[in-house]
Amino acid sequence: MINARHYLSFDRMKDGTPVFVRAIRREDKYALLKAYEHMSDRSIYYRFMRPKWQMSLDEAARFTDVDFESHVAIAAGHYSEKGEEEALGIGRYILLPGSKVKRAEFACAVLDSLQNLGVGSILFQHLLKIAREQGVEEFIAEVLPQNRGMIGVFRRAGLPTRTIMEDGLLRVNMDLRQNREVLESD
Numbered sequence: 001m002i003n004a005r006h007y008l009s010f011d012r013m014k015d016g017t018p019v020f021v022r023a024i025r026r027e028d029k030y031a032l033l034k035a036y037e038h039m040s041d042r043s044i045y046y047r048f049m050r051p052k053w054q055m056s057l058d059e060a061a062r063f064t065d066v067d068f069e070s071h072v073a074i075a076a077g078h079y080s081e082k083g084e085e086e087a088l089g090i091g092r093y094i095l096l097p098g099s100k101v102k103r104a105e106f107a108c109a110v111l112d113s114l115q116n117l118g119v120g121s122i123l124f125q126h127l128l129k130i131a132r133e134q135g136v137e138e139f140i141a142e143v144l145p146q147n148r149g150m151i152g153v154f155r156r157a158g159l160p161t162r163t164i165m166e167d168g169l170l171r172v173n174m175d176l177r178q179n180r181e182v183l184e185s186d
């Protein structure tokens with residue numbers, strides 16, 4: 001049984017670089033703010049669908065102080081030569097109330113300089129594992145249609161997926177209950 005609050009696992013980026021994946025912690029708010037400041041306008045817009053703003057420490061705290069039941073968040077990182085943690089990306093899912101199936105909204109972000117190296121897929125796969133253990137049946141994500149990176153991560157996961165275009169956004173609905181290689185568009 002996975003305890004999301006104490007989640008710790010190891011993985012490798014596409015080039016073989018070792019990566020740790022662990023549950024987010026309250027004190028990560030400082031690293032999150034620092035990472036946010038370095039992220040491009042484009043990545044911020046792709047993640048939050050709004051222009052980059054001045055994130056406050058309180059806001060960063062809301063992203064890092066999670067209950068690991070209705071809101072699960074993990075960080076991927078590696079160790080510097082000095083043995084210090086260096087953040088690469090963060091992923092999360094938040095349960096959506098009010099539906100018969102247990103459904104959660106997924107989102108993640110990877111530092112610009114480290115995109116396309118497999119970190120987004122690592123975050124997705126580890127959250128998928130935790131979510132399945134917690135009985136989540138569906139992931140939903142709202143993605144800009146030009147966000148090829150995120151769409152690539154979802155496509156390669158091979159989950160039964162429905163995508164609907166709504167108000168200029170792709171609403172991607174992934175079924176976690178089985179693992180068939182189907183991708184259909186309405």
Ligand SMILES: CC(C)(COP(=O)(O)OP(=O)(O)OC[C@H]1O[C@@H](n2cnc3c(N)ncnc32)[C@H](O)[C@@H]1OP(=O)(O)O)[C@@H](O)C(=O)NCCC(=O)NCCS
Nearest residue numbers: 043046047109110115116117118119120121148149150152
């Ligand atoms: C989306 C995001 C999380 C993906 O993370 P990542 O670490 O780059 O993801 P991966 O490296 O695992 O996979 C990206 C895949 O998309 C592909 N891809 C990326 N950009 C692409 C493009 N412009 N055209 C075609 N394919 C593209 C990559 O080639 C890769 O596929 P491959 O593994 O088959 O080569 C990252 O790009 C990001 O943080 N973007 C900004 C924030 C964001 O968009 N968040 C998602 C909102 S829900």
